[in-house]
Amino acid sequence: xxxxxxxxxxxxxxxxxxxxxxxxxxxxxxxxxxxxxxxxxxxxxxxxxxxxxxxxxxxxxxxxxxxxxxxxxxxxxxxxxxxxxxxxxxxxxxxxxxxxxxxxxxxxxxxxxxxxxxxxxxxxxxxxxxxxxxxxxxxxxxxxxxxxxxxxxxxxxxxxxxxxxxxxxxxxxxxxxxxxxxxxxxxxxxxxxxxxxxxxxxxxxxxxxxxxxxxxxxxxxxx
Amino acid sequence: xxxxxxxxxxxxxxxxxxxxxxxxxxxxxxxxxxxxxxxxxxxxxxxxxxxxxxxxxxxxxxxxxxxxxxxxxxxxxxxxxxx
Numbered sequence: 001x002x003x004x005x006x007x008x009x010x011x012x013x014x015x016x017x018x019x020x021x022x023x024x025x026x027x028x029x030x031x032x033x034x035x036x037x038x039x040x041x042x043x044x045x046x047x048x049x050x051x052x053x054x055x056x057x058x059x060x061x062x063x064x065x066x067x068x069x070x071x072x073x074x075x076x077x078x079x080x081x082x083x084x085x086x087x088x089x090x091x092x093x094x095x096x097x098x099x100x101x102x103x104x105x106x107x108x109x110x111x112x113x114x115x116x117x118x119x120x121x122x123x124x125x126x127x128x129x130x131x132x133x134x135x136x137x138x139x140x141x142x143x144x145x146x147x148x149x150x151x152x153x154x155x156x157x158x159x160x161x162x163x164x165x166x167x168x169x170x171x172x173x174x175x176x177x178x179x180x181x182x183x184x185x186x187x188x189x190x191x192x193x194x195x196x197x198x199x200x201x202x203x204x205x206x207x208x209x210x211x212x213x214x215x216x217x218x219x220x221x222x223x
Numbered sequence: 224x225x226x227x228x229x230x231x232x233x234x235x236x237x238x239x240x241x242x243x244x245x246x247x248x249x250x251x252x253x254x255x256x257x258x259x260x261x262x263x264x265x266x267x268x269x270x271x272x273x274x275x276x277x278x279x280x281x282x283x284x285x286x287x288x289x290x291x292x293x294x295x296x297x298x299x300x301x302x303x304x305x306x
Contacts, residue, residue: 057292064289093292100294102233107240147237147295173238 001026001217004041006071006087008033008062012049013084013196020196021045024213036066042220043080043124044071046087048140048194058101058143059089068094080124080216081188085141088180088190097181097190098156099148104141105173113205114139114193115167116179120160123186124219128211135208137198139171144192146174146181156181163189225274226303227282231291232263266290267303274302 003021005028007014018028029041033051038044051062062068068090075081075096083091091097104110115136118129129135148156153175156162164180172192180191195209233239239261246260266286270278283300291298 056289060289060292092294098294100292102237102295103240105238105240107244145238149236173240 001220002029002041004029004031004038004044006031006046006067008051010050010053011047013047017045017047017196020199020213023199024210026217031067033065033067036070038070038074043216046083046090048085051086059093062090063093075188078187080219082125083190084194085192088192091190096188097183098152099146101143102145102147103143104145109142110171111140114171116164117167118164120163123163123182123189125189125212125215126163127218128215134167136206137193137195137209139193141192144172146178225270227268228303229266229286229290229298229300230263231296231298232261233296237295
């Protein structure tokens with residue numbers, strides 16, 4: 001199972017994402033922002049970081065990278081895509097997911113271990129979790145406040161497309177405590193916290209994040 | 224040469240914590256009666272040659288696609304006639 005991890009100028013967590021893929025049992029494949037080539041991978045992770053220095057808006061310039069044109073086409077065709085943190089911002093800017101990520105309501109960059117409740121296990125990236133399961137993974141962002149208009153928020157909730165919510169306090173002002181969402185088909189998921197940093201007890205607070213990476217292996221086999 | 228100015232502002236219903244921080248600073252500096260501050264961005268774009276209607280439409284399209292995120296922001300494009 002080959003899982004691509006895209007590196008943009010300013011990506012930080014591509015190595016950890018690749019490592020998480022490996023620990024989950026997949027084969028990580030490096031993808032380069034400047035190449036319009038997905039190397040026939042079975043799924044793609046857009047990692048965290050500060051692509052293009054977060055200039056203009058987070059994810060706004062990454063959206064127009066050559067690899068993204070291919071990725072948007074492939075995602076529309078059902079390819080599983082997980083955007084973590086900056087990757088979530090890129091997915092929103094690319095209109096693969098609705099809404100936007102804005103400056104944390106308290107203006108501070110926040111870095112801590114964060115409890116989440118998994119709300120949906122039907123997506124390609126959450127099938128190994130139980131609905132209602134609580135997990136703890138690192139969170140680190142300055143612009144993680146998820147916003148969308150009320151109509152879109154109602155639609156996300158009504159269709160079960162909120163995949164994870166913050167528990168024990170909302171760290172950034174996200175509407176309705178939303179930490180992650182999926183598209184209607186369930187192949188595209190965006191998540192603000194970092195499951196790839198919670199796959200090994202030597203370096204993470206838990207191994208709770210591993211489920212995202214094992215889920216997609218199962219999804220691809222079943223697809 | 225022509226100059227086009229694009230102002231981008233967060234939509235009124237989107238919380239602007241940066242603007243609020245500036246408002247707080249104004250209060251601390253003793254400037255009373257500031258009801259609200261909103262922070263935005265301005266792009267000043269200089270064009271070689273004449274600004275044809277076609278190029279103006281092209282800039283308008285890119286302002287809505289790249290310079291602003293229509294989910295959270297509005298923009299106003301004006302041609303700087305002083306140029």
